Amino acid sequence: MEIIILLLIALSLSMNVLYTSVTTYYSNKNTMNFPDKKYPSVTILKPVKGIDDEMEKNLESFFKLDYPDFEILFGVDSKKDEVTGLIAKVMKRFPNVDAKIIETGHRGDQNPKVYKLSFMEKFSRGSLFWISDSNIRVEDNTLKSLAEEYILNGTHLIFSPIRATGSRTFGSLMENSYMNHYLSGNVLGAWVLFRKEVVVGKSMLIEKKALRSFGGFPYFKDYLAEDQILGETFRNSGYLISTNNTWVTNFNSSSTTKSFYSRMSRWARLRFNIHRSIYFGEILTNTTALGILSVGILEERALLILPPVFFLRVILELITSIRINRADTLKFSNFLLLPAAIIIKDLVLALVYFSPFFSNQVNWRGERIKIGKRTFLSNSFDIFSIEGI
Amino acid sequence: MEGKFLVISVLMGIGHMRAAYPFKKFLKNGIYLYGIKKTTPPKELKIWKKVQRSYYSLSKAGKIPLLGKYLKRILSKIESIEPYYPAKDLSKPTLAVKYLKFLTKKKNFFSNLKKMIRESDLPVLHTFYATALAVDNIRKPDNNYLMICDADFNRVWVRSNPEKSNITYLAPCTQVKWRLKSYGVTEEKIHITGFPLPIKNIGSRDKLEILKNDLFNRLLRLDPQRKFFDLHEKSVLNWLDMSELPPVSDQVFTVTFAIGGAGAQVEFADAILESLKDKLLGKKIRLKFSAGIRKPVFERILSYINKHGLTEKMGKTIEIIYHNNLSKYFEKFNHTLRTTDILWTKPSELSFYSGLGLPILLAPSIGPHEKLNRQWLREIGAGLKAPGPPEYAHQWLFDLRDNGRFAESAWNGFLRSRTLGTYKIIDLMTKNSFDPGKTPLEQ
Structure with missing residues (x-):
């Protein structure tokens, strides 16, 4: 179990390395x-x-x-x-x-x-x-x-x-x-x-x-x-x-x-209904969530692992941010808050991750909309829900 | 006439709905579709959808590597139909008949439908056996009609004790009558009406002006070398009320390939496009694909068109008939048939469209009933088996046309397959009688 969680954290960090690499490499055209x-x-x-x-x-x-x-x-x-x-x-x-x-x-x-x-x-x-x-x-x-x-x-x-x-x-x-x-x-x-x-x-x-x-x-x-x-x-x-x-x-x-949570929650429900198998794997990209989960498994040894893991996690996203959105990121207040924003964002995303399991309704510009497979709108025509012809 | 009878159907593929659709404009509240939220209690709906999905999966089961042929055998076993000969008494109920009885009686299936039927004394036309059998006891004789949608069919279409049934069966062709009798249905409860075909493809019942005109033009396109007309000119001119043949011209002809409602055989489209690519680019042929109401089927055909570099020909020599609304799809499809010269299809209920003077080019059948539809089509000379694989359609399709074979099939279909089913059934439903007719123009 310990090895599995360590491998998952390593995999998650690798994903973040990938994100940073591709976004910085292709940041200009x-x-x-x-x-x-x-x-x-x-x-x-x-x-x-x-x-x-x-x-x-x-x-x-x-x-x-x-x-x-x-x-x-x-x-x-x-x-x-x-x-x-x-x-x-x-x-x-x-x-x-x-x-x-x-x-x-x-x-x-x-x-x-x-x-x-x-x-x-x-x-x-x-x-x-x-x-x-x-x-x-x-x-x-x-x-x-x-x-x-x-x-x-x-x-x-x-x-x-x-x-x-x-x-x-x-x-x-x-x-x-x-x-x-x-x-x-x-x-x-x-x-x-x-x-x-x-x-x-x-x-x-x-x-x-x-x-x-x-x-x-x-x-x-x-x-x-x-x-x-x-x-x-x-x-x-x-x-x-x-x-x-x-x-x-x-x-x-x-x-x-709140609006960030709401938007992420809507997007999560859409992704969940489009490619469920890919969605299940998404949690693996959330290093912070996996790090916190590791506390339950690694107990006090987690304290040795978590600081470098969180540090790496923040650094990778900071690099992306500086490369993609330099002026914004290097503003003093933004730069100070960004590490905390990255970690809290991951926690919000971990919460959001579970929302599609409980509801298939999304908020869209003030409307509650029920969605089905491939985000099919439940009030639309469907071969299996045709309401007379 | 509006509102003088009810039509009840189901969505199991689109065949049963196709039989119901010609009556839509004569109905006050549209076709009653069993198996949707509006008409079906949630518990029933759940089971119905499972059945529906199994049907769709099994229809395509043959394509699964290794397991496919075994699954296909299971499907054939479930749907199996006894051979005609030696003729025998088949009135003993099968397991499927007993199971349906159990669902209806013990599990109180079709409860909403029964309620609706109890509240109305209008005659009812069913295009699927289960709904007809479910309300059999509620209806008086001559008030509950069941349209058979194939040239042959399973024992499950008739109840366990047919002598007690109040269902009147409507048969699309004579062999259905024989089969019904072998299942124990008495002769007075069987009417050979023909399959209900779209009136917009026929015209008025006395003149059949649309059908005659479309058929005449089709025969001309299908017989550029006059091989068919050399033998049948007088007969054609006489039956179709035409005075003479126009001068010979090599016209582009149109093939419509119909992919079943479950999307089976969509891969055929790939092979057909590959084979006919040059002919399509050279405007020698027009090709239409009927994709039904399912987006994945439409998209798959489009991918084949793009794959073969024929995108530019869309809307010119290539067309896809698709709409996600069933009514609109039927409208489009029926309209397309008017200019279709060859209907390439598995022998489904579309076999009866041979009555519109359409030659049926037979794609492989799915299920035993389709094998028997195929047999019927070949018996009456309206169906042709492809003499080669679809990959060589560019060769044999043109050879068959040049030999007048398609024209012959079209003509045989018009003469031997019933055309006026819709009119006959409306008469029966509204006047309780109809004239079966004798000649091709009366049937």
Whole structure:
């Protein structure tokens, strides 16, 4: 038993070494330029609701993109949403950028984001769709960099690792650190080692023609984790999926510990219902939880092992954070709090880990949604739950 | 006519629902689907879903390495049907009949269904045996009808003591009548109506204008060298009310490959695409895949299309018929059949679609009832066995067409398989009588 727990801790640290290695190694990507190539037209689809942290700057970054042919479509539930005014304000500052606000309404019986995307799809003119969340901020060359992958390899779906920044609260420090180290580590690690896609909906570049072969976005309306299902479906259907390590920035400054717990809990339930076997293994990446578990087995000898283990654990994530999110991490207060944030985050994640075993409901923008296998929305049509025809 | 009868079906594959679907527009509250939350008590639903899942698994069991053939044998044993000859009395109930009786009587299965049936005196049409048998005692004679969905079927479709049953059986073809009699059902409780086919593919019952027009065009596409018409021109022109044949032209023809509701035989699509790749690129043939209502099947076919570099041909010479809503899927599928020239399918209930003048190209059967459907199709000359493996479809498919074989099968299907089942059944349900008809245009 003692050997097993020591091996598990070693394995867990190795996983963290992997996350740090891939995120730091692939932290930058140089954009190529194709002066002679024609870049395909792109429709940027932005489903939005309410105002996020520093949203104006996030939106602005899309208007400043260095790309020859793109349009931006914003999907709002209602034009009464305060975000509409903010978008209009930014649009006014960039009159040369083709942008529209589309009032989509809201449907509670399907994935609200997919519903918005389906609605906006009808107004699009681009041959590629770039879907990005409202809290995403990009560099001037991000779209060119993503499009390169499409031009060079004909990839039908291009996903991105996420750089999370803007931490001003303890909650946001935990959340951003989680995204930089764990989420992006997984995105890149799975891709580099196994060529397995971990598609994160915060940024996806999709070929319109490939999507049309499924009949468009409505094909995915019955699943809450539309990003993962999109990735799986594209792969199962023989389409090419890849990443060329073009990072996008997730801006988050005001998360609280409670909202972090809530978000992690939702994501855990989604992952649990997508790949249960992989989910069971996730606990092995939580070095802190395994370290605490070892106290029960190793007793006082654990005191010898735990300090170096926790030290290594914190150092690895700190390295990731400094490399990926330097300015944010090196802020005095953040730097002081980050070691504690890393350990407490691991403890929160250990708690969250068990939540899918007790409930299959998730909180999504104020709604309680029941999910089934592959995050299937329980109120949707299913071959086994068809309610008459 | 709306609301004058009820239709009860189940989702076990999609075959039983296919038989129910043509009546949907004549029903006030839609088809009553047993085996869903709305209609089935939780305890029953749990068992029903287990049965349903077993069916789906067993349908694909043959593909499991090593164990596959043994599992297939088990399935065949469960569904086994006695040979026709030597003719014998098969009225003695089997184990399956007794078990169903036990579930219905002792375990009070189908309780909600029974309640619903007690509250209504409208005639009921079932497309699955278990629901019909469950309410047998509740219904008066000529008020409880059961549509047989295959050319032959297991003893479980008839209750243990058939002489006491009030079920009236509707047979898609004559051999079903023989079988019912061997199971102990008396002749007056059997009507040969034909299988219910979609009215939108037929037209009005007096003129059959849609069917005639579609069939005529199909025969022209299937006989570019006029080998079939050299023998049957007068007969075709006469039956289909056409005045003359248009000039010969080598038209592109369309093959629809139907993958069963359980998704069995999806791998065939890979071989077919590989074989027909050049023909599809050269616009010599159109290929449609019917994927049913299951996303994994749709995605698998799409992966084969992508694998063979045929993505560009989607929506042109290649199409996938799929919808996750069963009604919409049936609509799409039935519409596709109008321009389909060859229906490539395992001999399921789709065998009876030969009545629309569709030649059936036979994919391997699953289960004994399908073997007997295949036998029936070949007896009436509407079904053709593929003379080679699907990998060589680019050769034999075109040879069979050029020889007029598919045109002949299409014609035989129209002449010998009943077409007007839907109309006959509606008559029976609403007027308690129907005219069986004699000629292909009346049957």
